[in-house]
Amino acid sequence: MDEQAAAKSYDDRPSEAVAGVPDARIAVWFTQFQARVRKFLSRRLFVPAAELDDLAQEVFLRTLRYSKETDVANPLGYLLRIASNVASEWRERKRVSQPHESEWLQELLIDELKETEHAVIRQAASETLQDAIDSLPEWPRRALELHVMHGLTYKQIATELNRNPRQIVRDLGNAYSELRMKLRIEDI
Numbered sequence: 001m002d003e004q005a006a007a008k009s010y011d012d013r014p015s016e017a018v019a020g021v022p023d024a025r026i027a028v029w030f031t032q033f034q035a036r037v038r039k040f041l042s043r044r045l046f047v048p049a050a051e052l053d054d055l056a057q058e059v060f061l062r063t064l065r066y067s068k069e070t071d072v073a074n075p076l077g078y079l080l081r082i083a084s085n086v087a088s089e090w091r092e093r094k095r096v097s098q099p100h101e102s103e104w105l106q107e108l109l110i111d112e113l114k115e116t117e118h119a120v121i122r123q124a125a126s127e128t129l130q131d132a133i134d135s136l137p138e139w140p141r142r143a144l145e146l147h148v149m150h151g152l153t154y155k156q157i158a159t160e161l162n163r164n165p166r167q168i169v170r171d172l173g174n175a176y177s178e179l180r181m182k183l184r185i186e187d188i
Contacts, residue, residue, distance in 0.1 A: 026063050029075050034060075036076060037083050045087040055090055059083045132182045140175035143168050 038056045041047040047055055059082050072078045133141060139161070146157045154172070158165040 023064060023068050025068075025075075026060060029063070029079060030060050033076055033079050037079055040080050040083055041087055045084065047087055047090070051090065055083070055086050058086050062086065129183065132179055135182070136175055136178055139163070139167075140171040140178070143171040144175040147172060 034056060037059055038052055041055055041059075042049070042052055059079055062082050062085075063079070133144065136144065142161060143157050146152045146160060147154075152160065154165050154168045157163075158168045161168070163171075
């Protein structure tokens with residue numbers, strides 16, 4: 001019996017025979033066609049030996065994306081079409097990928113002096129922002145804190161502060177307006 005007939009007869013088995021296996025026919029296809037898929041990838045699609053096992057495995061993993069009900073009359077042809085797509089995508093990734101250069105690694109290292117400077121700048125910006133928030137009138141400041149820090153909605157803030165939701169909208173608008181006037185983008 002040839003490979004295609006064996007795979008077809010396997011597909012005709014009752015579903016109880018393959019119960020418990022996610023898609024047992026793929027396991028059968030793997031054992032029957034793995035060598036043919038690898039050969040196709042290496043000879044027809046010129047995939048290097050170092051990449052061959054990964055790409056062949058990807059072919060069979062992609063078959064898991066499709067439902068068991070997918071009718072496959074020619075499993076080998078189906079797998080070779082997937083192999084062709086996998087190899088094409090692999091070539092495209094290779095084409096657009098950039099090699100890593102050792103000089104780039106030096107750029108990625110964090111200079112401790114610069115990190116300290118950034119920490120000081122962040123701390124100063126945080127203090128400036130907190131001072132501006134603290135200088136707001138009570139109702140806009142409380143509404144802003146509940147909205148930003150606690151993530152409450154306007155209605156929840158109104159309930160929390162025993163105010164009308166329209167007052168909360170007005171208070172938040174005033175708070176944001178005052179903060180814009182007090183702070184420049186460079187300050188934060």
